[in-house]
Amino acid sequence: MLRRLFDALYAPLATLIVVPVTVLVCLIVIAGPTLPIRRELGRAGVRLMLASIGVPLRVRGREHLPQGPCIVVANHASYLDGLVLTAALPRTFSFVVQDGAANWPLIGLTLRRMGVIFVNRASALQSARLTRQLIRRLHDGEPLAIFAEGTFRAEPGLLPFKNGAFLIAARTHTPVVPAGIRGTRRLYGGDRRLPRWSAVEIVFRPPLRATGSDREAALRLRDLTRQHVLALCGEPDRHLAPSAADADL
Template identity: 40%
Template structure:
């Protein structure tokens, strides 16, 4: 590493995050317009989610340090309920997964919903808040996901529950797979690589040039596994094998 690389990355990081902070209100104004125009006929808020996807991916493509490649996107449904699960190593996983451009609903920690502009847009989209460690919040999250799946919207969940500190795959929690079994909908494992090197778990200083890859694996049918633990373990194994 050249001696000036670290200071330059810090300067670039400040400029990049400031750019996001300044442009987010502009994009949010557009989101409000899309929401108002489509509200009478777009009950699942598909148009708003796709607008939000373009908003997020814009920040990926304008960053010269990041290159994003997505494979298997065609496997994801445009219509009908499904459960999407992805490994989680970095804050920017959220940005790159928007690049799937499919009308799913996020399950995200409650703190993000409190962030000005970003959190407001998440509420407009009817994404799902979750307070980690709260049994009452987990129950509300599951009920919210039940309603979304019943209405035909896929949901996307990080089954590890939190970001990995070192990039290693953590144990999967049952919630996503309980939803899939009860609603008889497929599980789509999604593998994200490269984001942990792009941005560490602690801190906002961007790292070296990285290739970020998002891979959608073939869906798993809950009927083929019989119960939640078997489906959970098979999904985790599929992600682990690809990693």
């Protein structure tokens, strides 16, 4: 009963606080003169947003992030996942997200100014172009962060992983770092309009590598990465791995 009472009081109060803070952070990021500065402002801004509503962000295992290019693959449980992962990763990381976010008022412009890479899964042509772009970025030494489920649902559980990130990793001999995000689903997940208090934790595990550059090696890497993420996220396994024909990012 006490927890329900706390949630009932916390939700509107946290909303009244975090909305203006979020708008302020977005405007500051948009005004940043260079991409590195905008990303640093974004990282600090996310921590400010969480602190303003009393949410601690704990990050463990950052020492597992390799120097140079890599692909961080994390579970996806909430709209907040990209934000908290931004705060946890160095500013050199570029994020790959669904293109629908590019049209969100103010948020979309902020994401574009932070160098987010948008993917349109409905277009095979654009997906192919994006794949070539990501390969070039990795060859240039740029690390990436991807939510391999591609989306999230209201009910808890890790969805199947898309194949694209792992095909790219195998082809470019890029290490994949499994990451688990906890707490964001309770904080602002499902179909709720108001937040509930929850600590947020992100854990990185040592990088994994494909045993070859062919498709089978990529799919083995996908399955192994998913096992690690499943163990880290603390949610049930909602589905078996996708078929070999599913190569979407």
